[in-house]
Amino acid sequence: MRTLKTLALTVPALLLALALSSCDNGDNGAKDAAQQLANALNAGDLKSLSFADSVSGENATKSFSELIKPLGEVKPQVSLASVEPEKDSKDKVTATFAYEWKFGSESWKYNTTATLSRNDKTWTTGWTPELVIPNFTAGDVLQLKSTSAPRGKILGDAGQVLVEDRPVLNIGIDKTKVPAAAQAASAQALATLLDIDAASYLKQVQAAGPQAFVQAISLRDDANRTVTDQQIAAITGAVAIKATLPLAPTRNFARAILGTVGEATAELIEKSKGRLKVGDLTGLSGMQAQFDQELAGSPGIQVVEKKPDNSASEPRVLFSTEAKAGSNLKTTLNANTQTIAETVLAKTSSASSVVVIKPSTGAVLAAANGPGSNGYNTALLGQYAPGSTFKTVTSLALLRKGLTPESIVSCTPSVAAGGTSFKNAPGYPESSIGQITLRDAFAHSCNTAFVSNAQKLSQQDLADAAASLGIGAQAGENLGTEAFAGNVKLTGTDAEHAASMIGQGTVLASPWTLAVVAASVSHGSLVKAKLVQDPADSSAQTNGSAQPSGSAQPSASATSSASSAPPVKPLTAAEAVALKDMMAAVVTSGHAAVLQNLPGGAVIAKTGTAEYGNAKPPKTHAWMIAAQGDLAVAVFVEDGGLGAGTAGPIAADLLTKLAAK
Structure with a gap:
């Protein structure tokens, strides 16, 4: 047990003749005088009383204050318990005072007594430390000791x-x-x-x-x-x-x-x-x-009476409480999974993260941050454009408008929307240009195919689909700790709306929310992620804080509370089947071929590349979301080039190591 700093003050060796006036020289006068003293002790202010022998009320108050000072902010509650006449004397009474000191949930209670004597019409009493603490000897010191409790694991x-x-x-x-x-x-x-x-x-x-x-x-x-x-x-x-x-x-x-x-x-x-x-x-x-x-x-605490420094006697313990x-x-983190997630990021110099979720329960098994994050919680608090991983959300919104994975969409080298020209990422395959299926556009991540369908959807449609997959204010309800749940603005320009179709513009997400997207598709219904099990303060999660260099900044609406969000439209079984089909194609015929033939079974995935900053050419975030069996993962590298080329190999390494554990 670690003992904290001890406070000690010497009690002045002082005997004060205290005069308490009353207009009634009988029993009522004694009670009135005793009550005055009790009230003054309770207030910690004796200045209003009249003292004999030319001792001022200010000095009496100072003596009392110095006596109790070692107990810090804790002050006694003092009340008059009784006034009893002494035998064989009409001019003396014994007043009993009840003390209570509250130390948290514990109380130190005791009584002290004082003899009041009548002289003419005035009741007087002597002032000693024993009026405050029983058997306390003038010249001793009070000490307040504190011992720390064993900290929870x-x-x-x-x-x-x-x-x-x-x-x-x-x-x-x-x-x-x-x-x-x-x-x-x-x-x-x-x-x-x-x-x-x-x-x-x-x-x-x-x-x-x-x-x-x-x-x-x-x-x-x-x-x-x-x-x-x-x-x-x-x-x-x-x-x-x-x-x-x-x-x-x-x-x-x-x-x-x-x-x-x-x-x-x-x-x-x-x-x-x-x-x-x-x-x-x-x-x-x-x-x-x-x-x-x-x-x-x-x-735990101890209130002790200690003899002067030159005394070898043991301190007298006046009151004590046990440390609790x-x-x-309890968290959901799995030590082995967390260690593996950190290992696969060990050589990544940019800010990065890996999140692993168990779709069947929503348990966050790992939330790792690479060395380039410099201590920042990129996994939970990062606020970034999700890039083409958001096409999973956009595809769900399009499915709800009647499209299917077999629907034909137009993939052109470029497309104009809202006065802005949108192009496909460098290296986009020529074989998938033209009239192609939505599945193929998703697998090869054709930006122009999704942007050209912007008129079919509103921002509200995108926000609703995002919420169905775990992006938005309600996503963090169960997590139990501070996190950014993602945000899709409901207003904006035509250009911003077109950019939202491909996870750019004003759309923001964090790595853990995109892991929830993959988990929800894999599970076939919305997965509510949990990191703290039955947290004492389930309202602790927020929607972000200070950002690392190079990250997107939150919009004003990103801080909206979960309680104000509209009900989430459930992900249907048919929608989940269609999304799984499209995410499977990303691995079998699209950009995530690196995830083929991994131990542990078939993988579904979506790559993502998101431009950020003002550099020319712009820097890009690299993303990969994937699911395999009862695991869903998100990999993020802040300055990472293309998602398939940077985040893809990390995801493959992660799933391979997890399958071998």
Whole structure:
């Protein structure tokens, strides 16, 4: 258990003669006087009372405030319990005061007493620390100690432990172990060894007190640690303290999604409204931050009375509560699938992601981000033009207007719409130019065939079809964590509408939503993806946040809530059969031949290439969505060239490795 910083203040050794006035010199006068004192104690303000021996109310209030200051924001609730006359004396009564201190859901309750004496028409009492805390001795100190609760684990599919306490080394400079003149050199040497910012760390060392341990970094203490004990010991004043931190199996494992844990920042402490204190461990990002209160549990506390520093006696425990362990957070991530997904992205320098969903349940088995994402959660939060993968949505909308996979459409080298000329991607096969079937146009991704049918559909038609396959505000209802669910604008120019037909213009999607599209086609009905199982806060998902460089920016309507969205028109069995037929053709005769003959069975897929930015020629996002058996995947590379050429091989590698696991 980790003990937090202890607060301590000395109680002034002060005896105050407190005079409480009442116009009634009988029992009612004593009760009135006692009630005045109870009210003042409850308010923490004794200034309104009249004190004898020239002691001001301000000084009495200061003494009381200093006594209770170590208990922080917690203040006592004080009430008058009783006033009883003393035997053989009409001029003395015993007043009993009931105290209650609320520490979260726990309460510390006790009574104190005071003897009130009548002198003429005035009731008086002595002021001692015992009026506030029973048997408290003047000169002692109060201490409030806090012990952290065991943090809950993050679990994956079938209860796999993804995040738990694992050994770490807190490495830094102990300023008591290095002469002041050598501290700068030691800080520089340690920063170089640990590959951290030397100037910043040196400032921290110089600013810390002479007795401080200035931590530089926490390193996993496992077989993969490259910084050795000998290297640390060779630097004067450098030490490594063994500890534990909640960590995933590896440093990069689902890091953007699971998040990290560390010491609470000043900003988080302020936002917590007293829940967090300096030195507390708390979630800093991802699910660790989103579900911090559930994972953190409740700290235990001790209120103790401690003798002055020169006393060797044990502190007297006045009140204590047990720490309550945090709850485990259950997710659907599969450790092996997540690791494979990260492995196939390991050599991708651009921002990238792989999402794997189980169509039969909607469970998100993996949501991986490549090293080029630089820690950003591209898989869930990315907002990108989906390119030709969106032709799956457009095809569904056309099916609903009466077309079939056998319907003839016109695929021309170019077509004008809304004052804009649209062309097919470079390398489009000449054999599929002309009057071809919708299936062939889909398999070879003929842009002009889809754009030429723009007049058959409205933006509302596209939005409805998108919602039926899992793109739009309602898609994130069950996910349980922050994510961008995609968006199809309902208004725009004719050119924007034509561009929407091929997943360009104002259409936005994230990798996980396109994995849902593939899963829904494969399953034959809308799949509602789930990442957090029975989350405590199911309203936590949002529609995006800050974007990485090069990504599309959200439109105003992208932040609409799921509750305001219209009901989703169900995907019919006949529609699903037609879409599967067309996606199968992408593999058997179209651009995704790389997915043929993979272990694990037949694959259905759709490639996608989406232009973005102002470069000439424009840069392109590379996409591939696919389904095989009870797996649906989406592969995305932000600066990736053509979908078939870049995302396709990654998808093939992924499915091959998943089949072999």
